[in-house]
Amino acid sequence: MPYEYRTMTPEERAAVVAYRRSKGYPLHSPPHPYREGGWYIITAANYEHNPILQPAERRTAFEDQLLITLNAIGEVGAWVILPNHYHVLTMVESLDVLSAALKQLHGTTARTWNLEDALTGQRRVWYKFYDRWVRNEAHYYRALNYIHYNAVKHRYAETPYDWPWSSVTRYVEAFDREWLRVQWKAYPPPTSDFGDVP
Numbered sequence: 001m002p003y004e005y006r007t008m009t010p011e012e013r014a015a016v017v018a019y020r021r022s023k024g025y026p027l028h029s030p031p032h033p034y035r036e037g038g039w040y041i042i043t044a045a046n047y048e049h050n051p052i053l054q055p056a057e058r059r060t061a062f063e064d065q066l067l068i069t070l071n072a073i074g075e076v077g078a079w080v081i082l083p084n085h086y087h088v089l090t091m092v093e094s095l096d097v098l099s100a101a102l103k104q105l106h107g108t109t110a111r112t113w114n115l116e117d118a119l120t121g122q123r124r125v126w127y128k129f130y131d132r133w134v135r136n137e138a139h140y141y142r143a144l145n146y147i148h149y150n151a152v153k154h155r156y157a158e159t160p161y162d163w164p165w166s167s168v169t170r171y172v173e174a175f176d177r178e179w180l181r182v183q184w185k186a187y188p189p190p191t192s193d194f195g196d197v198p
Contacts (some may be wrong), residue, residue, distance in 0.1 A: 033108040037079065037093040039134035041143045044102065045085035052113060054083040059165045062086075062109060069105045073097050077140070078147045081165035082154060087147045089140070095131060104128055140185055146189035148180070 008016070046052040053059050059081045066088065070076045074092035092098040110125035117123070134140050148171075153161035160168045161177075171180055 001099050004164040008081040016150075035050070036095070037091075039089065039091045039140055040095065040098065040100075041132040041134060041147075042088045042090060042098070042102070042129055043085065043131075044106070045127050047127050049084045052123075052125055053081060053086075059083070059115065065105060065109065069101050075100050076167075078144045078171075080147050080150045080163070080166045080167070082151060082156060087150055089143050089147060097130075098131075130134050140188035141183050145184050145187055149189055 053062060063079070063081045066079065066086065067076055067080070070088065070090050070092075074090055074097075077089040077091065079088040080086060090098065106126040111120075113125055114120045114123055132143070134143060148166060148168045149162045151157040151166060152160055157163040160166065161172070168180070
């Protein structure tokens with residue numbers, strides 16, 4: 001949605017803004033209607049989906065930073081890092097704590113990468129994050145499967161097991177592939193994106 005806005009007619013833009021206003025959402029950024037603690041599905045993208053995380057070593061370093069950041073404030077259930085966005089399933093005491101941690105992480109990484117790429121002051125790195133509050137166990141496992149399948153969905157890998165920047169290998173080691181298959185069959189991921197916001 002954030003990139004489609006630019007291509008809309010003035011009437012379409014007015015309708016979207018009116019809808020968001022009627023729901024109490026921020027007019028031009030993702031809404032965060034739930035603030036309490038619990039499990040959340042977080043999606044954050046590089047600005048305009050530019051593949052700023054394309055270099056493998058950058059994805060590896062970011063994966064480490066993300067996990068350190070989130071484990072310091074809660075628990076991480078699943079994650080995947082792609083060349084232009086990431087998804088993480090995380091449990092936190094409040095969304096405000098998570099938001100502050102991601103703001104710090106995104107600010108630090110944006111500064112570092114813009115220095116590395118000689119683009120300081122010329123490039124915006126991150127768009128604001130989307131969140132979905134996890135409602136129940138079925139929602140949790142559908143999110144886990146969605147996250148693990150995301151590299152295949154975006155054609156970065158043939159199977160989830162081929163993409164190293166994901167928690168799927170942790171699940172294979174802790175359980176096994178058969179356990180993952182059972183979860184996949186019991187809780188198939190949604191066909192739409194968890195991050196889609198009107």
